[in-house]
Each structure stands twice: as C-alpha cells, then as structure tokens.
Amino acid sequence: MSRSPAPRTSTAHAIEITGVDRVFTTRRNDVVALSGIDLTVEAGEFVSLIGPSGCGKSTLLRLVADLDTPTAGTVEVFGKTARQARLDQDYGIAFQQAGLLPWRTVAANIELPLKLHGVASDERRRRCAELLELVGLEDFPKAYPEQLSGGMQQRVAIARALAESPRLLLMDEPFGALDEITRERMQNELVRICRETGAAVLFVTHSIPEAVFLSDRVVVMSPRPGRVVDVVRAGGDQMGTSHDRTDDVRDVPDFFHTVARVREHLHGSPQPRGGETR
Structure with missing residues (x-):
C-alpha cells in the first residue's frame, strides 16, 4: 500500500499550553501538581515529557486530552480548546496498558472507535485493513x-x-511494561508509523534513551510541583529528525551526548527554563 506522509506544517500549533497550573484539593491541603507550564508542540513534531515520578507528566497529558481541566491557564489543540479537539477526534490516545476488549478480535478492537462514530461497515473494514498493514x-x-x-x-x-x-497522538508510557528488546522494536515501529502518518506526538516516558531516540525535543520536568526545567533538542547531523531514526542512531556520539544532557538536567536543581538547550 502506497502512503505519503502528511505535511509537517500547519497554520496552528498541534498543542499550545500557556501558563497552566493544576492544583488538586484534598481534605488536608492543596496539592500543586503543575505550575506555570508553557509548552508548544508543532504539527508533525515528536515531543517527549520526562521527569521523576509524580512530577505531573501524565497530568499534563490528561489536560491536553480533555480528561482533566487546568486550574489556571489555557490548553489549545490545533487552535481549538481541548474539549473541542476531543469532540472533533483530532487526537488518538495510547496508554501503558493496551486496554483492548478481550471479547473482541483484533479487527473489532481497531474498528471500535469508527463504529462508535457511525462509520459504515465497509469503510471500517477498509480502514482496519490499512491499519493492520501499518502496524x-x-x-x-x-x-x-x-x-x-x-x-x-x-x-x-x-x-x-x-x-x-488523527493529526496528534497522546501516548502515556505505552512501552513501559515491555521487556527491553520488545521496547526497542516498538520504538522503531513508532518512528516508522509517525513518518508514514505525519502525526505529531506528545509522549510520556521515564526512560531517557527512549525519549532521546524518539523525539525532536525532550521536555525535562522538575519534581512536584511540575515545572519545565529545560527543553533539550534531540537531532543534528548524526541523529537527524525524529522521522529519520534507525537503530544505528543509538550508537552515534550525538545520541550519548544528548542522553547525558537530559540526565544532567534531571539531576540538577529544578529551576524554570531560561532557554532551549541545543
């Protein structure tokens, strides 16, 4: 099946997060999960969120997915509110657990969103066949x-x-439960899928090498309250863009240097970013 990648440019950012706070109120006190988050993801760009457990990575992704609401600030997806983007099916979501319905076949699981939105059976089967080939x-x-x-x-x-x-994928540690060999294979598959679909990706992970291998940019977050410590660009002559990656990239000096930079930011003092690290 012949496919052409979707264009990597758009009149609106894939994601634009401005001044976002998220505070959870409990019986004892208020818990500040996120504070002052500003982040933009361009159309077709792969951006990873990395930080210590409890820093608000998944909370931030849930805000983009309209599964939660910010206490302050705004979240836009392709120039729309997060709620409108959800209603317009502008993004797809994948979590650490596959969440497949055990009583449905592979094809029936894939077709489920289409069936729920009233797509005709012939069109569902055609689209399912395309996706089965893609993965x-x-x-x-x-x-x-x-x-x-x-x-x-x-x-x-x-x-x-x-x-x-969808023009955007939201992925919350989708490979976290896999063994290392399978995980690297799935990373390679995701690179290929993103290249062929042109979708932007916001990706949550705890793995520094995974974030660097997959991403155009790696967003490093501080311990709670989650803030953006820095943004590290993962690319250059040796690594190329996120759509160009192959297994060979894992062995080039730029890859190791970028992993070291991300690790340095993770273990450094959590200060709000002053500029992007290149």
Whole structure:
C-alpha cells in the first residue's frame, strides 16, 4: 500500500499550553501538581515529557486530552480548546496498558472507535485493513488479545488510536511494561508509523534513551510541583529528525551526548527554563 506522509506544517500549533497550573484539593491541603507550564508542540513534531515520578507528566497529558481541566491557564489543540479537539477526534490516545476488549478480535478492537462514530461497515473494514498493514499485524485480524504478545497488543492499541486519522497522538508510557528488546522494536515501529502518518506526538516516558531516540525535543520536568526545567533538542547531523531514526542512531556520539544532557538536567536543581538547550 502506497502512503505519503502528511505535511509537517500547519497554520496552528498541534498543542499550545500557556501558563497552566493544576492544583488538586484534598481534605488536608492543596496539592500543586503543575505550575506555570508553557509548552508548544508543532504539527508533525515528536515531543517527549520526562521527569521523576509524580512530577505531573501524565497530568499534563490528561489536560491536553480533555480528561482533566487546568486550574489556571489555557490548553489549545490545533487552535481549538481541548474539549473541542476531543469532540472533533483530532487526537488518538495510547496508554501503558493496551486496554483492548478481550471479547473482541483484533479487527473489532481497531474498528471500535469508527463504529462508535457511525462509520459504515465497509469503510471500517477498509480502514482496519490499512491499519493492520501499518502496524504489521495483517495476519492477525481474527486473533483475540490473549493470543497476542505484549508488543503485539500495543501495536493494536496504536492502530486503534490511529483509526480516525488523527493529526496528534497522546501516548502515556505505552512501552513501559515491555521487556527491553520488545521496547526497542516498538520504538522503531513508532518512528516508522509517525513518518508514514505525519502525526505529531506528545509522549510520556521515564526512560531517557527512549525519549532521546524518539523525539525532536525532550521536555525535562522538575519534581512536584511540575515545572519545565529545560527543553533539550534531540537531532543534528548524526541523529537527524525524529522521522529519520534507525537503530544505528543509538550508537552515534550525538545520541550519548544528548542522553547525558537530559540526565544532567534531571539531576540538577529544578529551576524554570531560561532557554532551549541545543
């Protein structure tokens, strides 16, 4: 099947987060999860969020996904409110657990969002066949989740997230439960999928090498309250853009240097960023 990548430019940012705070109120006190977050993700860009546990990475992604509401500030997706972008199916979501329905086949799981939105059965089957080929599971449409490996289940989850051709993917540690070999293979697959679909990605991870390998930029966050410590650009002559990555990138000096820079920011004093590290 011949595909052309979607253009990497757009009249609106994929994501624009301005002055966002998120405070959770409990019986004992207020918990400040996020403070003063400013972040922009361009159309077609791959941006990872990394930081210590509890720094608000997943909370920030949930705000973009309209699964939560900021206490202060604004979140826009392609120039719309997060709620409107959700209603318009402008993004797909994949979590650490694949979340497949065990009583539905692979094809039926992938088709579910399309069925819920009233897409005709012939069109659902056509789109499902495209997605199965895209994620390399064209031989498994009638399989059930329990018959698949963890990596294969995550491929199905990614295919389902792409079912409605979103311009943005929101991914919360989608490979966190996989073994290291499968994880690297899935990272390679995600690079290929993003290259072929042109989708922008906001990606939450605890793995520094994963963030550097996948991303155009790595956003380093501080311990709670979560703030942006710095933004490290992952690219250059040796690494190329996020759409160009192959396994060979893991062995080039620029890769190791970028991993070291991200690690340095993670272990340094959490100060609000003053500029982007290149």
